[in-house]
Amino acid sequence: MASHQPDREDMAPFLLRVFYRHGAFHRPDEFATRALPPSLDLYTWPSCTLDELAHQLAAERPALLPDPAVGTRLAFRLIFPDARSMDNASHTAPRFMVKDLGSVVIGDGGPGLDVAAADDATDEADRVWPVRQRGGIKDGLRTLEGSKFVVGDYVSCAILPPLPDGAVAPEPTRHIRAGPSGGPPTHHGRRDLGAGRGRDWGAGGFPHGVPHGEWRRGEALPDGPDRGAWGRGRNAGRGGR
Template sequence: MVDARVSEDEDTSPFLVRLFHRTGSFYRPEEFASPSLPPHVSIYTWSTCTLYELALELAAAKPSALPSPAIGTRLSFQLVCPDLRGTSTINTGQPKFAVKELGSIVIGEGYPGAENPDDADPDVMKDDSEKDKTLADWRFVVGDYISCAILPPLSDGSVAPPSNARRGSISSGRDSRGSSFRGGFPGRDSNFSRNHGRQSRAPSWRDNRFPSGDWRRGEQLPEGPPGGSRGRGRWY
């Protein structure tokens, strides 16, 4: 029997995700507004991608970002998205960002050298219940960012608690499963089609162009951007 998740991935195209990484703490939301973005890797993945798979992508794309040996290192993740509260259709101001905690994973968990979940302090392991959730579960929208705080083992060899990564200003901003939002996210920085050919960059929220109307996070965006359509008329 074919795994349903694998079958779903075969029927869809991967999309671009910018995965930002930093040792010791998360980036502050305002740091994403700079024209020069913080260090990151660009990966193509699917909405079924989990935190564990994001960790594998980071390790493959940027091995030097992780300590050596990496066993016992905690990787904490945040969703970073444009904060559209109070944003009008025409906005010339600097973009603002909001973040949402996604949880964390511990490299090598269950193997020698990593924390044993049965013996660990509850604060150390409390974020790990989210590690199997997917980007779709978190209502990731194409154009959002993922931020990763890399927390090496503590001086005594124990796993760092998730709270060590939470520094700087953090806001809840756009994401709410029951709330409506004004504006939207016009698209990917690069579209990856079924024939794996890259298309030119679509207009995005960095161009200060937002589709009008109210919509719920995770729903299909309004048809057609202002001034013309692209592709099938959707905001890609």
């Protein structure tokens, strides 16, 4: 985390909405309705790694994890609207696409997260350890900006408890797929389709709420809330923004 600190001293964090589900990922069409799935609002930076995201989730809402939490896999996906579906004038719900970010396993290579024995959220977060993937590539070191994250995108987290025999649950099948119809993504799933998106897509993700004239990919990110450190956001919970 120390390696990311210098650029963060000069940049305000933004609000990231993380949706969570036990046992599986959300379907893309679940984000095209007004009744969105349960979520957490967290302040972070584009250089946030999956390790840090797992730390924040565990610290903010430890009750989401089994007790003991060792061996729990947290898998992450990027959720974003298909740019072409947002450009139409029909005011229908946009199609959403997903991109796998990777996963971390609590307690892999370390003491893990003992929720019952934790004194505070900071201590809980310090005991989450990343999993090392085949070939020495560690998903936990992957960053949001490295995955072409744009401010306003959602992150979906699948919480996968250990299997009945104690083994770590397998990583979900990786793919890129569009929703809600489940058809193929436009432009072969490319993210560089022009203008970036604002912090909101309108109520429940409808395209007519998208502000026009926002910043474009490659320009400086819009200023976020003036927060000195990453942590919990306001109005966290099921419907909070």
